[in-house]
Amino acid sequence: MTDKQRNNIPLLPLRGLLVYPSMVLHLDVGREKSVQALEQSMMDDNEIFLVSQKEVNIDEPAYEDLYSVGTVARVKQMVKLPNGTNRVLVEGLHRAGMDEFSEEGDFYRASIEIIEDEHEDKNEEEALMRMLLEQFEKFVKVSKKVTQETYNTVADTDDPSHLADIVSSHLPIKLKDKQDVLETRNVKERLNKLIELIGNEREVLQIEQKIGRQVKKSMEKTQKEYYLREQMKAIQNELGDKDGKTGEVAQLKEKIDKASMPERVEQVALKELGRYEKVPQSSAESSVIRNYIEWLVSLPWSEETEDNLDVNRAEGILDEDHYGLEKVKERVLEYLAVQKLTQTIKGPILCLAGPPGVGKTSLAKSIARSINRKFVRVSLGGVRDEAEIRGHRRTYIGAMPGRIIQGMKRAETVNPVFLLDEIDKMASDFRGDPSSAMLEVLDPEQNGTFSDHFIEENYDLSKVMFIATANNVANIPGPLRDRMEMITIAGYTEVEKQQIAKEHLLPKQIKENGLKKSQLQVREEALLKLIRRYTREAGVRGLERELAGLCRKAAKIIVAGDKQRVVVTEKMLEELLGRPKFRYGRAELEDQIGAATGLAYTTAGGDTLSIEVSIYPGKGNLTLTGKLGDVMKESAQAAFSYIRSRAAELDIDPEFVEKNDIHIHVPEGATPKDGPSAGITMATALVSALTGRPVRKEVGMTGEITLRGRVLPIGGLKEKSLSAHRAGLTKIIIPDENKKDLEDIPDSIKEGLTFVPVKHLDEVLDQALAEGAHEG
Known part of the structure; x- marks a missing residue:
């Protein structure tokens, strides 16, 4: 097969219409076989063969009912209209002759060969182009169907073949004549035919105008209207447009009346409708205007759902869908309470920030359900083009409104819950900065008059409840x-994960894997081991995958007939899921010299961190290992400097630096570690190693240290406390300023831990080091 041949290309028969190469226009497609051909084309390479029918009233055309020459076109867009038909945007590519025709399944296919233009004398073609433009200009002056703007566009064309095609597409001639132009390979012949056709059309127009002037003098109003209607019917039947543009304009006018637009927008829509009525149906401008009007009438301008402001009901729905996340739920209930009192509050703009899998998106859905609003989601991940937010100018082919306006169309109300998913993953390049375009959307003082480049008229977003989600707030400008x-969702604790698994994830996976509740039971200790040893994450996606794995294993056992009911115990877990994937820190079995247990916060929750110090003869070098970040290195330097300055009070030889090298190591060297909460742990391990006093095995600690020994506050106390409880520690030393965070820690964790708030490193040493309290 050569480049000029195409085998089994989908074929779309056209009724009363013809597409030339380089033409871009909309087609309304309703026949089932035509729709199937379009869908097959979009699954292949978007190419389709457009060929006209000889008779417009044949629904199932055979080979002899079609012309043998058509146009290979590219499908650029396909939209389903409310009336059930499909509106397709196509671009003509090449002339082509049909070699074979077949009906394959639910649509037609054809084998074709591309037809190349035949050129002769360039000078002669140039002369014919000028004659054609001259004749077309005269035709435009006497014709009301072709505008001066159309002529200006045609006059800019310098390719003779393209000029002939574009002039023919704008002439009100019969389909048979247009087909004759399409089939003419020789460009010179094509230009001559068009010059002759335009001359004939000009003569007909002049005769019509002459007859019109004569008839106008003697015709009464009713006769005039009757004549025009009959003339319109005859023209429409000739063109194959039985319903006619009049019916379409009437439908659009009815939609404009029902859309309840603001008066200013309605005037714009009616003005564009007037333009649409005057522009020829075959003109590309016609489809642009219609597309704009349909967007205006499809947007919600005043339709809104009534909020259900029952705070107790909303709280019940949020608790039913999500365990924990108290701060977010409280903020939503506050919004409802204030709106119930004022009735005139602007939509809040919340940003749920947290690691993946903690339920940010599903929480937004629950918020919409709890207040009885429509929910619409737009994903902003990877958006780089400003036009994705603000839309394209209508002058571009295939222009569309931005994602905000598209979302409002889907919502069908002016007050939905609008989720802007992954707002931290927008990027900017030469096409603009979409995050800057979002500034207007997310400003309560500006979004009442949001301007989209496509719609052009102001649109009110002030009643929308915007909720954004982000993984990394630092990436948001x-x-x-x-x-x-900002509402931060730090992640779920072990206790919360257990509840979520029992109440939501396990029942969901049991159902999805075809099991019954009675066929699979997961014991508490097995679930806890699954959370601790098989997952390490802030959210619950990994946990859900592991539970799905358990359900599949149980399904296999039951289907094989080995058991009718599977009870998963802690021992069985390794048989079903394999060896544990993760380990977690455990408390030391006895007091250690030069080793202290710190508490760390990671994106996957809390963990314990052992810090070891070794002292050996040397020249005072300080070595830090364990893949530490800059902040932890600085904490070690600060602890080292503080101990040197207080050596005498701490019963340490003031000249220890000159005689020894010190090595501080944090195990698991392959894991990067950083953060401002390991200062007091490093200092304690150093003092223990230098004095020979062991660190109590049951004590964990967290806090930053200054050069003067002050203990500074840290974050993530809730997660760190859970890791200490899990590791078997009983006492936690925390900065005094973190006492306020103790109320966030579950009571079940507080019962097994003693929290010791401290302000200075001396207090830390008193609590952490064994063999009596130190007198500083």
Whole structure:
């Protein structure tokens, strides 16, 4: 097969219409076989063969009912209209002759060969182009169907073949004549035919105008209207447009009346409808205007759902769908309470920030359900083009509104819950900065008059409840971050994960894997081991995958007939899921010299961190290992400097630096570690190694240290406390300023731990080191 041949290309028969190469226009497709051909084309390479029918009233055309020459076109867009038909945007590519025709399944196919233009004398073609443009200009002056703007566009064309095609597409001639132009390979012949056709059309127009002037003098109003209607019917039947543009304009006018637009927008829509009525149906401008009007009438301008402001009901729905996340739920209930009192509050703009899998997106859905609003989601991950937010100018082919306006169309109300998913993953390049375009959307003072480049008229977003989600708040530009109310979701604790698994994830996976509740039971200790040893994450996606694995194993056992009911115990877990994937820190079995247990916070929750110090003869070098970040290295230096400055008070030889090298190591060297909470742990391990006093095995600690020995506050106390409880520690030393965070820690964890708030390193040493309290 050569480049000029195409085998088994989908074929779309056209009724009363013809597409030339380089033409871009909309087609309304309703026949089932035509729709199937379009869908097959979009699954292949978007190419389709467009060929006209000889008779417009044949629904199932055979080979002899079609012309043998058509146009290979590319399908650029396909939209399903409310009336059930499909509106398709196509671009003509090449002339082509049909060699074979077949009906394959639910659509037609054809084997074709591309037809190349035949050129002769370039000078002669140039002369014919000028004659054609001259004749077309005269035709435009006497014709009301072709505008001066159309002529200006045609006059800019310098390719003779393209000029002939574009002029023919704008002439109100019969389909048979247009087909004759399409089939003419020789460009010179094609130009001559068009010059002759335009001359004939001009003569007909002049005769019509002459007859019109004569008839106008003697015709009464009713006769005039009757004549025009009959003339319109005859023209429409000739063109194959039985319903006619009049019916379409009437439908659009009815939609505009029902859309309840603001008066200013309605005037714009009616003005565009007037333009649409005057522009020829075959003109590309016609489809642009219609597309714009349909967007205007399909947007919600005043339709809104009534909020259900029952705070107790909303709280029940949020608790039913999500365990924990108290701060977010509290903020939503506050919004409902204030709206119930004021009735005139603007939609809040919340940003749920947290690691993947903690339920940010599903929480937004629950918020919409709890207040009885429509929910619409737009994913912003990877968006680089500003036009994705603000839309394209209507002058571009295939222009569309931005994602905000598209989302409002899907919502069908002016007050939905609008989720802007992954707002931290927008990027900017030469096409603009979409995050800057979001500034207007997310500013309560500006979004009442949001302007989309396609719609052009102001659209009110002030009643929308925007909820954004982000994994990393640092990636959101400052001005955009300033417009949102940040609500941080740190991740789920072990206790919360257990509840979520029991109440939501396990029942869901049992159902999805075809089991019954009675066929699979997971014991508490097995579930806890699954959370601790098989997952390490802030959310619950990994946990859900592991539970799905358990369900599949149980399904296999039951289907094989080995058992009718599977009870998963802690021992069985390794048989079903393999060896544990993760380990977690455990408390030391006895007091250690030069080793202290710190508490760390990671994106997957809390963990314990052992810090070891070794002292050996040397020249005072300080070595730090364990893949430490800059902050932890600085903490070690600060602890080292503090101990040197207080050596005498700590019963340490002041000249220890000159005689010894010191090595500080944090095990698991392959794991990067950083953060400002290991200062007091490093200092304690150093003092223990230098004085020979062991560190109590049951004590964990967290806090930053200054050069003067002050203990500074840290974050993630809740997660760190859970890791200490899991590791078997009984006492936690925390900064005094973190006492306020103790209320966030579950009571079940507080019962097994003693929290010791401290302000200075001396207090830390008193609590952490064995063999009596130190007198500083």
